[in-house]
Amino acid sequence: MGYPKTGNEVYVSFSLSNTMFSGIGKGTITRELVSVDYLKDLFQKYGVIVSAKPEQRRLLELVNEAYGLGLEIPDTLKLARLSEKNRRLVLISVQGLKRVNGSLLPSYSEEEFQEATFEFVKYYVQSRHYDDLVAENNKLKSDLESEIAWRTRTTADE
Template identity: 80%
Template sequence: MSYPKTGNEVFVSFSLSNTMFSGLGKGTITREEVSADYLKDLFQKYGVMVSAKPEQRKLLERVNTIYDLGLDIPETLKIIQLSEKNRRLVLIAVQGLRRVNGSLLPEYTEEEFQEATFSFVKYYVQSRHYDELVAENEKLKKDLNAEIAWRTRVSDI
């Protein structure tokens, strides 16, 4: 499966790093679990860029085999950083594999790979900060209540 190059690619990684978000100013990050079918549509619309270590090749191959995502498998680690154009990050969460200090190991046996399960979490950075959105929501509620009061007023005339 080949995805387009749009300049607004969705980043995909096995790990989350604070430096991934340093290319953005103040904003609100939303997080949601998503399905592989959702990702296929998302990647078809925006394109995709994978950030994975060479030793995670077998994990990516397994994800591609199970979910038919058609992710490119990079030869070297690509450092990704969200920006005004690239606001989406998909984290491939891996369960069922041994870890050392919370990190995936460079190698696993075939039996261990068979035990691994995967899920997908999409992070999206909105350009507006949560506090700003809350303030706008409060103003809209106040305006709506004033409009309702005006329309439902009772006149003594």
């Protein structure tokens, strides 16, 4: 499955690091668990860039086999760095595999790979900070309440 090149691709990775978010200034990050169907639509709309280490090749193959995502398997690590154009990151969360200090091991046996299960979490960076959005929402609410009070006012004669 080939996904388009749009300039607004979604990054896909097995790990999350602070450096991934260094290309974005002040903003708000939303996080949500997403379905495979959602991902297929998202990737078809925006395209995808896989950020995975060469030793994670077998994990990507398992994801592609199990979910039909058609993710390209890179020969070298492409660093994910979110930016104004690339605001989305999908983290493939892997359960059932041994880890050292929270990190996946460089290799597993085929039996260990068969124990792996996956979830998909989308991170989206909005260019506006949460505090600014809350302030704007409060102002709009106040303006609406004033407009409603004005339109539904009654006079002393009534």
